[in-house]
Amino acid sequence: MKIIGLTGGIASGKSTVADMLIQAGCIVVDCDKIAWQLAEPGQAIWQIYVDRYGAKVLNQDRTLNRQAVADIVFRDRQEMDIINSLVHPLIKDRLLAEAEVARQRGAKVIFWDVPLLFETGFDKMTDEKWLVYVSPATQKARLINRNGYTEDEALRRINSQMSLAEKQKLADVVINNDGDIEALRRQVLEKVNNGQR
Template sequence: MIIGLTGSIASGKSTVAAMLREKGYPIVDADEISRLVVEPGSPVLCEIKKAFGDEVIMEDGQLNRAKLGDLIFNDIEKRQQLNGIIHPAVRKEMLRQKEEWVAKGASTVIMDIPLLFESRLQPFVDKILVVSVTKDLQKSRLMARNGLSEAEAESRISSQLPMEVKERGADAIVDNNGALEATKQQLEAVLEEWKAEPLF
């Protein structure tokens, strides 16, 4: 069984991913992979440089995420152009890692995909688990975590699909508005219901 774990920015998805990792579930992490595919010298990074110019590459050859983020943040066309370069490489590597875990005997693999719905990756998974919070809590967490103003936090949140849309597409929801222990109990109940077996 392939479980797609998703949420929205500052919803606590990473916290739930850490709980799953602790429980012995193999995790394919889309964020980790998206960093991996743009390492210095990678074909993806060369393509990004060609599309967006030398200014998005730092002196040490690393991707200048802040510069690239500024370029694409309010420009839908540029954002789509970047996604068109990065997403196919990320998907390919995600599937490769998933197959590797299955070959190692995993009966449940967690695919941690922040933009599962936005990237229309539902066909990649059998079940979708959404980590949910209220918009107010999401905003205050994001402001505290990233040092953003209220307007900046709202802009980041509204660049993703609304939480209620994700909830409607979920097979199960973990409500992360309360204490960590409550989140953990909900997660355990879902895993039990789905008969999700850890590998380790």
């Protein structure tokens, strides 16, 4: 079975591509969904945050206050590295388990939708790497428009990840998302239909 890592950068359109792959009948495992499940109250990632930061990262209902966590880790590179070293092994185990389930069900291909595919080293567990690419100007504009961030906030989040230019050098397949949604859909379906899945 082939494992394809799908990645991009914040506001690159990776989730849109993942949705298109699902609509085309592909199996896609969403790394962010795994992380959200593990961050539910009492789960492993939730416990990591509470042990490290205490009640200040919790809402009144004991759910994780994701904005409070983001405010800590996006302002301190060292803190982000520490959290990632604790969280990523948990996510890796779940991704491998999902791949094994797919393999046992006879799947020929599975996509792992992983925003930090290269940063985490998860790319080394894949057979092929797909990147959803946008220009830096498009990425910043989309993030400001989508999330209402200031330019500084947008740049801080963009710069917390490996640049898309660097990722492009490591990718096997590059899907350019500087155009409209139909141009994106055509590229995705072409890749799928050309047997690259």
